[in-house]
Amino acid sequence: MSPHHALPDPASDRDIPDHLHEERERAETLRHRLGLSRRSLFAATTGLAAAAAIPLAQPAAAAESGRHRPLIPPGRRGIILYTVRDAITRDPATTTSPTGFRRVLEALSAIGYRQVEFAGYRQHAAAEGGASLETVEGARLLRSWLDAYGLRAQGNHGFIPGSWPLTTADLDRFKQSLEIAGILGLGHMGTGADPTGSAYKADWDVAAEKWNALGAIARDAGIKLYTHNHDAAYAFLLDSGPLDEQGRPTRSSGIRKLEYFFRISDPRLVHFEMDIYWAHVAQYKHRAYTAPDGSTCTDVFDPLRTVRAQEKRFPLFHAKDGASNPAVPNGYDMVPFGTGDIDYRRFFSRLRSPGYHNPMYEQDNASGADPAQSLQLAEVSYRNMAALRG
Secondary structure, three states: OOOOOOOHHHHHHHHHHHHHHHHHHHHHHHHHHOOHHHHOOOOOOOOOOEEEHOOOOOOHHHHHHHHEEEEOHHHHHEHHHHHHHHHHHHHHHOOOOOOHHHHHHHHHHHOOOOOOOOOEEEEEOOOOOOOOOOOOHHHHHHHHOOOOOOOOEEEEEEOOEHHHHHHHHHHHHHHHHHHHHHHOOOOEEOOOOOOOOOOOOHHHHHHHHHHHHHHHHHHHHHOEEEEEEOHHHHHHHHEEEEEEEOOEEOOOOOEEEEHHHHHHOOOEEEEEEEEEHHHHHHHOOOOOOOOOOEEEOOOOOOHHHHHHHOOOHOOEEOOOEEEEEOOOOOOOOOOEOOOOOOOOHHOOOOOOOOOOOEEEEEOOOOOOOOHHHHHHHHHHHHHHHOOOEE
């Protein structure tokens, strides 16, 4: 569906230019698959307001924006399936909306998405294929659906061993995860967690040793290993100053935890998925540190500068939007892509390798009382991804 045109009213067919009839037919197909009215196709409740109030580009504006390149190319527009997890895990007997992997993948393809990122392989037990598809047979079934609907899976938030050194059981499970990733055609495999939740340098040193080893195993399987960030990863590393009673440093040299990890992990083996929302939360929250001499220093985090410093280590992004709200601890409320205050036009237009990255729309709070809401928000967000030009 074009990101620039509202659905025409049937009564005004005579006024529709010929080249828009195909768009209308595609929109009608999508509407029927999602079980929506024409009006509700564009409406998605965020808890604050109806997405019907979200302005979409009008034809005149579309003509103007058409003079500029899309900042997210059509083939790179993706979604992490965590966003629509409610649909995937819902009992098919309880709703007419798409449920389970097959029907949700079909709906996402109809919206226009061409890439997906998995967040595990579980669905409702009554869905086609059964509750868990985390097997070789399940992966082959998933791959058949991806191929049927013109989708490519780019990654998965799955199993990364917690133990180090690796146990035999953890190593075997990790290798099985790589086998499944290969069947699905994943270019990347990773986790939704930071390499470690610790604030201390010694723990990040251990994490780098583990991730370098896992990255080498993944590389031998033809897959890039990646870790996903939350805001805490961009807080300041405790690496200096007086020691506490357990012998741990209490102050910082001013380097952020994940930036230290960039330095000590092997760039050939360890890659990253920046969650751009959480990076902006870090910009809001983690602005000062206590230096070794006890003074307070201010340093405002710049997510774009961090990516530009080593773009090839960021094959994936989470394109999650936020509306500024100083009344909440994170400084932002999660909202559909393109409806918040994060400057995605600036971010994507200033990348040095714009065709390299794979942005995945994510919205943790997309589900709601309406079984179709997360897919409605996926539609709104796709349209805004497509409309983003520079």
